[in-house]
Amino acid sequence: MTNYVKFNQSTVGLTQPMVFRLMFLLTLGSVWLMCIGGCGSDDSEKTASDHQITPTIVCTIYPLYDLARTIAGDDAEVTLLLPAGRTPHGYTLTAADVVAIRNASLVIAAGGGVDTWIQPELIRRTKNQQDSLNLYHMVSEGEEEGADSHEGHDHDHGHAASAINPHQWLVPHRAIEYVESLQLWLEGNVPPTLQQQIRDRAKALKTDIEQIDREYRGALSDLDDRRLITFHDAFDPLAAEYDLDIVVHIFSTEQQQLTAEVLASCWQAEEDGVHAMFIEPQMDAGMASRIAKSATLRLLDPLGGRSDKPGFVTYPDLMRSNLQSLLEGLRDNSGNK
Numbered sequence: 001m002t003n004y005v006k007f008n009q010s011t012v013g014l015t016q017p018m019v020f021r022l023m024f025l026l027t028l029g030s031v032w033l034m035c036i037g038g039c040g041s042d043d044s045e046k047t048a049s050d051h052q053i054t055p056t057i058v059c060t061i062y063p064l065y066d067l068a069r070t071i072a073g074d075d076a077e078v079t080l081l082l083p084a085g086r087t088p089h090g091y092t093l094t095a096a097d098v099v100a101i102r103n104a105s106l107v108i109a110a111g112g113g114v115d116t117w118i119q120p121e122l123i124r125r126t127k128n129q130q131d132s133l134n135l136y137h138m139v140s141e142g143e144e145e146g147a148d149s150h151e152g153h154d155h156d157h158g159h160a161a162s163a164i165n166p167h168q169w170l171v172p173h174r175a176i177e178y179v180e181s182l183q184l185w186l187e188g189n190v191p192p193t194l195q196q197q198i199r200d201r202a203k204a205l206k207t208d209i210e211q212i213d214r215e216y217r218g219a220l221s222d223l224d225d226r227r228l229i230t231f232h233d234a235f236d237p238l239a240a241e242y243d244l245d246i247v248v249h250i251f252s253t254e255q256q257q258l259t260a261e262v263l264a265s266c267w268q269a270e271e272d273g274v275h276a277m278f279i280e281p282q283m284d285a286g287m288a289s290r291i292a293k294s295a296t297l298r299l300l301d302p303l304g305g306r307s308d309k310p311g312f313v314t315y316p317d318l319m320r321s322n323l324q325s326l327l328e329g330l331r332d333n334s335g336n337k
């Protein structure tokens with residue numbers, strides 16, 4: 001089975017909603033085919049020998065990698081391109097990366113501008129009929145299908161209304177959708193004898209992520225002051241999900257420098273009682289200390305995987321550490337008014 005989430009050449013112009021819609025329908029179609037006819041059906045061209053090779057999965061960023069390896073266990077070889085602790089914005093592929101990508105059974109990307117360096121290889125894979133899974137495409141198609149099911153806030157900090165923020169893995173229900181898609185792909189690409197354990201691991205993981213969602217809702221529900229300042233726009237989808245109000249982004253993704261206006265906005269927000277100020281691990285510490293006047297700077301990590309930060313090793317660790325950090329920061333708002 002090789003046609004799970006496939007790009008074809010006509011879709012790589014990106015930005016045309018109709019094309020995305022078509023691709024989503026094709027994707028759904030192939031999932032259905034996989035579900036309905038894939039398991040031991042007599043017209044399948046596959047034989048047992050097709051399943052002898054362990055699938056290889058290459059992921060661009062750590063959170064997607066961590067979830068993938070949890071579901072795959074020993075039944076697929078899962079590798080990571082971007083070293084943990086580095087920002088995906090601005091990475092360039094090494095020669096070894098390119099070899100790994102071209103040999104992989106599946107490539108998993110965040111998409112939407114997070115890991116643009118994978119885009120040429122995704123285009124190439126499409127031409128070669130190789131599988132790819134792109135989180136951004138999954139979500140943007142889902143949003144189009146579901147119209148206004150997920151309104152979120154209407155902040156005035158520069159997001160185009162129609163653009164979907166690509167940092168979707170930080171929203172638990174999106175992570176669950178990703179787990180389900182990957183589970184389907186894996187079930188179609190391992191021997192039948194291994195399918196049940198893949199389903200079991202995926203189920204356990206989904207249960208844990210559902211629990212994380214409850215923890216966020218429970219802990220954040222009764223806060224009066226929901227304002228915060230973040231490093232860049234990585235936490236916007238999470239803020240929308242849990243009704244938090246990000247009043248300033250310190251950096252834009254495109255422009256990684258602190259402008260005078262943004263600095264002034266940060267200071268104004270602090271004067272207005274916003275003491276929940278969050279930086280990301282890759283941020284220059286010296287610059288961070290120039291920003292905060294009275295706020296205690298705390299860490300929100302969108303990526304995780306840092307062995308020097310024990311709380312950030314797995315996706316569930318990362319999400320729970322970020323929740324703790326959010327709570328501490330948001331409680332400072334009321335404490336320091």
Ligand SMILES: [Zn+2]
Nearest residue numbers: 167232234253
């Ligand atoms: Zn980002």
